[in-house]
Amino acid sequence: MSAARSGGPAWALLLVLCGAVFLEGSDIALLAVALPTIRADLRLGTGAAAWLLSGYVLGYAGFTLIGGRAADLLGRRRMFVSWLAVFLVFSLLGGLATEGWMLVVARFATGVAAAFMTPAAMSLITTSHPEGPRRDKALLVFAGVGAAGFSLGLVLGGLLTELGWRCVFFAPAVLAGALLLAALRLLPAEARPEPVPGGYDLAGACCAAAAMLLFAYGIVRLEHRGEGLGLTLGALAAGPALAAAFLLIERRATAPLVRPGVLRNATMMRAGLGALLFLGAFFGFQFIVTLYLQELRGWSSLRTALALVVMGCDAVLAPALTPRLVRRHGNARVILGGFLLAVAAYGLFLPVGKDWPYAAMFPALFLAGAAFALAYGPLTIAATGSVAEAEQGLAGGLLYTFTQFGSAIGISAATAVYGIAEAGTDGSPDAVLHAYRTALLVPVAMVLLGAAVSAFGLRGKPGGAFGPRGKPGGAFGLRGKPGGRAGSAAPAAGDELRDGVPR
Numbered sequence: 139m140s141a142a143r144s145g146g147p148a149w150a151l152l153l154v155l156c157g158a159v160f161l162e163g164s165d166i167a168l169l170a171v172a173l174p175t176i177r178a179d180l181r182l183g184t185g186a187a188a189w190l191l192s193g194y195v196l197g198y199a200g201f202t203l204i205g206g207r208a209a210d211l212l213g214r215r216r217m218f219v220s221w222l223a224v225f226l227v228f229s230l231l232g233g234l235a236t237e238g239w240m241l242v243v244a245r246f247a248t249g250v251a252a253a254f255m256t257p258a259a260m261s262l263i264t265t266s267h268p269e270g271p272r273r274d275k276a277l278l279v280f281a282g283v284g285a286a287g288f289s290l291g292l293v294l295g296g297l298l299t300e301l302g303w304r305c306v307f308f309a310p311a312v313l314a315g316a317l318l319l320a321a322l323r324l325l326p327a328e329a330r331p332e333p334v335p336g337g338y339d340l341a342g343a344c345c346a347a348a349a350m351l352l353f354a355y356g357i358v359r360l361e362h363r364g365e366g367l368g369l370t371l372g373a374l375a376a377g378p379a380l381a382a383a384f385l386l387i388e389r390r391a392t393a394p395l396v397r398p399g400v401l402r403n404a405t406m407m408r409a410g411l412g413a414l415l416f417l418g419a420f421f422g423f424q425f426i427v428t429l430y431l432q433e434l435r436g437w438s439s440l441r442t443a444l445a446l447v448v449m450g451c452d453a454v455l456a457p458a459l460t461p462r463l464v465r466r467h468g469n470a471r472v473i474l475g476g477f478l479l480a481v482a483a484y485g486l487f488l489p490v491g492k493d494w495p496y497a498a499m500f501p502a503l504f505l506a507g508a509a510f511a512l513a514y515g516p517l518t519i520a521a522t523g524s525v526a527e528a529e530q531g532l533a534g535g536l537l538y539t540f541t542q543f544g545s546a547i548g549i550s551a552a553t554a555v556y557g558i559a560e561a562g563t564d565g566s567p568d569a570v571l572h573a574y575r576t577a578l579l580v581p582v583a584m585v586l587l588g589a590a591v592s593a594f595g596l597r598g599k600p601g602g603a604f605g606p607r608g609k610p611g612g613a614f615g616l617r618g619k620p621g622g623r624a625g626s627a628a629p630a631a632g633d634e635l636r637d638g639v640p641r
Contacts, residue, residue, distance in 0.1 A: 151266060151324050155259040156280055157317045158222065160287035162252045165229070165310045166194065167291030169245070170428070171439045172299045172306040176241070179303065186238045192358040193242045197249025199542040200351035204343050205254035206261070206535015207395050210528060211338065213328045214258045214265070217531075219321050221254035226314035233307030244307075257534035262325070264522050264530045275461045277522070278515035282456025285510050289450030296440030342395040345384040353377025354543065360550040396532060400525070406533065408591065409520035410540035412473060415588035416480065416513050417541045418548025419581035423484050423506060424449065425549050426556065426577050427499075430490065434570055445496060448503045452511035460515050469516040470592065476513025477589035479505055484582045492571055509585075552580040 169176075169190060177187040209217045225248055232244035263280055267273035298305040356373030359366065385401075388394040400406065424446065431442045463472045483505035490499075518537065525533040556577035563569035 148266070150320075152263065152276055152279065154317055154320045154324055155218075155263055156283040157313070157320075158218070158255060158259045159280055159284035161225070161310055161313050161317065162256055163284045163287030164291030164294065165248065165252075166191075167288045168295040168298065168306045168310065169194075171292055171295030171443055172303045174439070175299050175303045180236075180238050180241070182238045186242070189242045190238075190245055193245040194249040194252075195358060195542060195546050196351055196354050197246040198253045199249075199354040199539065199546065200347050201250050201253035202257060202538040202542060203346050203350065203532075203535045204395070206257035206531045206533070206538070207343075208254060209258040209261050209531030209534070214262050214531060215321075215325045215328050217254050218258040218262060219318065219325070221251045221258070222314055222318050222321065225251035225255060226311050226318060229307050229311035229314060233304040233311065253535075253538070256538055257531050260518075260522070260534035260537075261530035264534075265527055269523070271461070271465065274464060274519050275457070277518045278460050278464075279457045281515040281518050282453050282460075282511060285456070285507075285514060286450045286453030289447055289453070289507070292443035293440075293447050296438075296443040299439060339387070339391045339393055339395045342384060342387045342391055345380055345387055346395060349377050349380035349384055350539065352380065354546055357543065357546045357550050360554045396536075397529070400529065400532065400536075403524055405524040406521050406536065409517050410537060412477075412588055412591055413514070413517045413521065413537060414540040414544035414547070415584045415591070416477065416510075416517065416544070418544035418546075418551075419480060419484065419584035419588070420506065420510060420548070421545045422548030422552035422584070423487070423578065423581040426552050426574055426581075427487070427503075429556075430571075430574050434492065434567060434574065445499070446503065448500060449507035449510075451504060451507040452514075455508055455511035456515050460511055463512070464516055464519070469520050473513050473516045473520070474589060474592040476509045476511075476516070477585050477592055479512060480509035480585040481582065481589060483509055484578060484585060488575060488578055488582070490571070490575065490578075492567055548581065548584060552577045555580055 173187060173190060176182070176190065182190075205217070205221075228244045228247040228251065232241055232248070235241045235244060260277075260280065263276050264273060267276050294309070295306060298309055352373045354377075356370055356377060359370040359373065385398070388396055388398055427446065428442055431437045431445060432439065437445070460472065463475075483502045486502040486505070487499070521537040522530060522533045556573045559573035559576040560569060563573070
């Protein structure tokens with residue numbers, strides 16, 4: 139829909155949608171800072187405390203694919219408003235919880251709400267702006283605000299925890315309420331969706347959710363290393379098996395949840411893999427740095443949050459600098475530049491010492507935020523730019539599926555490597571520091587792999603995917619007939635046709 143049909147000024151609509159992704163990003167950070175206080179107050183064990191974070195990831199990763207497709211089929215406004223309300227309700231219930239299991243349930247439900255809400259918000263942006271610089275800038279702002287929500291949420295979490303950990307849940311509920319009222323006013327009513335021929339592919343939806351949940355559960359359990367190894371391996375094996383079953387179901391479904399041709403879209407898949415590696419490295423790095431500052435250095439949660447806020451520089455750089463770079467050099471080169479900057483950032487932190495001054499940490503933290511500003515927005519553009527308007531919700535769902543798995547992999551792998559490095563030591567500060575340095579190799583390895591994926595794409599023909607000035611071509615761009623354009627509804631090469639519908 140155009141800005142004129144959005145029910146309000148384009149900037150106001152973008153503000154509301156960015157507010158939703160800010161809410162989603164800050165909600166994670168708020169809990170991360172408050173977790174030690176919650177654990178002490180409710181007398182939670184280590185495993186129960188970990189599930190407060192893991193429950194959100196499981197809910198988000200398990201349902202984000204369905205959430206994205208639901209936005210396309212059932213209405214983007216309807217999904218955004220409805221699940222924003224669910225987010226509000228369970229944030230309030232989390233603040234009122236008196237037992238650990240209540241918090242875990244509330245966090246899982248909040249993750250499910252985010253899985254439906256966030257892809258709907260992204261698809262509202264992509265369908266509200268015509269393809270080109272305006273849409274690209276809106277997506278860059280959207281991505282930057284989400285990252286800033288996480289970084290600023292760390293600071294807000296420290297402040298709110300001082301007032302009481304329940305404020306960490308009530309504050310997002312207040313923001314969600316304000317956004318809900320604004321959305322009801324600004325987003326126009328939608329026409330009632332027409333029935334989908336052949337139904338809604340419930341078998342595929344259930345299979346996809348089960349596959350995502352089990353695979354995400356197995357990844358989260360990597361943190362436990364040898365404890366319950368059989369359960370971890372079983373979940374990791376069952377996830378891909380159900381994913382294979384899902385693909386078979388989609389091939390035969392009359393109205394598939396995910397058109398198989400979409401999964402053959404090289405542009406989207408490459409961008410998704412890049413997002414997985416980049417987000418996993420970013421959150422793994424931030425997690426290890428937080429542990430280093432609080433556990434080894436003894437910094438308070440508020441002091442740690444203030445130290446990390448420089449990583450939120452992407453909130454300024456993403457809308458101010460990245461669009462210019464994309465117009466001049468194209469998405470592919472900017473993405474590669476972001477990965478290389480992240481390699482430098484995480485590498486600079488590898489020789490961290492027991493008494494490093496903040497001035498020594500600052501360059502790495504700043505470069506990490508700058509790298510996010512360069513890479514994440516263009517990855518978002520690449521993931522959605524080659525998809526028809528009718529499937530923008532699905533594109534957003536696929537992208538957020540990649541990012542959530544990336545976050546889970548990055549944090550879990552860094553935690554597992556840290557535990558292995560520390561096992562068998564005397565627990566001295568030197569041993570703990572060595573374990574942190576070893577764990578930091580995980581984000582370095584992930585961004586090196588991501589840089590290789592990006593550089594491989596640049597080896598294509600000149601002017602290939604999203605080349606200079608946003609023209610199709612190069613690493614993350616379109617593959618198809620000359621003169622084709624992003625967002626074309628034409629089926630990709632190799633797509634099957636059944637009853638005139640691309641499969």
